[in-house]
Amino acid sequence: MKISIFGYSGSGKSTLAKALSKAYAIPVLHLDSVHFLPDWKERSVEEMSAIVKDFLDKNSSWVIDGTYKRNCFERRMAESDLLVFLDFNRFTCFFRAWKRYRQNKGKTRADMAEGCNERFHGEFIRWLLWDGRTRKRRQAFQKVVAMYASKTVILKNQRQLTAFLNEQQAQAAKVAQAQEKE
Numbered sequence: 001m002k003i004s005i006f007g008y009s010g011s012g013k014s015t016l017a018k019a020l021s022k023a024y025a026i027p028v029l030h031l032d033s034v035h036f037l038p039d040w041k042e043r044s045v046e047e048m049s050a051i052v053k054d055f056l057d058k059n060s061s062w063v064i065d066g067t068y069k070r071n072c073f074e075r076r077m078a079e080s081d082l083l084v085f086l087d088f089n090r091f092t093c094f095f096r097a098w099k100r101y102r103q104n105k106g107k108t109r110a111d112m113a114e115g116c117n118e119r120f121h122g123e124f125i126r127w128l129l130w131d132g133r134t135r136k137r138r139q140a141f142q143k144v145v146a147m148y149a150s151k152t153v154i155l156k157n158q159r160q161l162t163a164f165l166n167e168q169q170a171q172a173a174k175v176a177q178a179q180e181k182e
Contacts, residue, residue, distance in 0.1 A: 001026060004076050005065040006144070007086030009124075009132050010093030010100070012161060014111040016084065017065035019165055023172040024063070029055050030111040031066025038115025045070050052076075065111075069140070077144060083152040084164070085145055092157070094128050 001024050005013045014030050021028035034051050037043050043051075052072045055062065056079070064076055077083060088096075097120065100109075104118035112118075145152050155161045 001061050001082070002080045003063045003082045003084065004080040005063065005084045005086065006067045006141070007084075008088060008090070008093050009128055010095075010097035011086035011088040012096060013065040013086055014109075016086070016161065016165065017063045018111065020168060021063045023165075023169045024061065025172075025176070026061040026063060027055075027059050028063045028065070031064065031068045031071065033111060033113045034071075035066075035068060036113040036116050038113065040116050040119075077148055080148075081151065083144070083148050085141060085152060085154045086161070087141070087154050087156050089156075090129050090133055094125070097124070097128055 003017075003020055003024075005017050005020075007013055014032070017028050017030065020026075029052070031052070034048050035043055048068070049071045052064075052068075053075075055064075056072060056075060067073070101118050101120035106117055108114060108117055145154065153164060155164055
């Protein structure tokens with residue numbers, strides 16, 4: 001199983017990726033942890049692409065969360081068995097990011113690069129509410145959804161996300177049981 005999760009900042013991509021990784025017992029790659037170096041320094045596109053390519057080459061099943069269109073994006077989308085687009089509204093994403101900050105203030109999350117302590121500042125708030133939701137960005141998401149419609153799931157709220165995750169966990173359990181019987 002190969003799963004790509006993309007969508008807006010604060011929508012829950014990393015949390016969903018961890019849950020699906022656990023359910024299917026497959027490796028997970030959080031692109032934020034690849035993009036950033038300690039103290040929120042950005043890794044070069046070339047180095048990041050090499051890391052992502054190596055992960056794709058070495059794993060026959062995976063979950064990857066994040067968009068990062070310059071990092072094997074087309075390959076990830078094409079190879080994925082399932083694409084999950086988290087299309088939550090900006091205020092939900094803002095609230096989730098704020099809650100995440102409150103829970104992790106002064107710490108580095110497991111899905112983030114080492115040395116990138118959780119933060120919540122004006123530039124990120126602007127990204128959550130406006131800059132990360134430009135018409136161009138929305139159109140790019142819609143283009144991916146249209147191109148891969150047959151294998152894309154769009155989730156717009158927590159109720160849909162919970163139902164989807166429950167369904168995936170049940171499916172993964174069935175697959176595991178079938179493999180045990182073989």
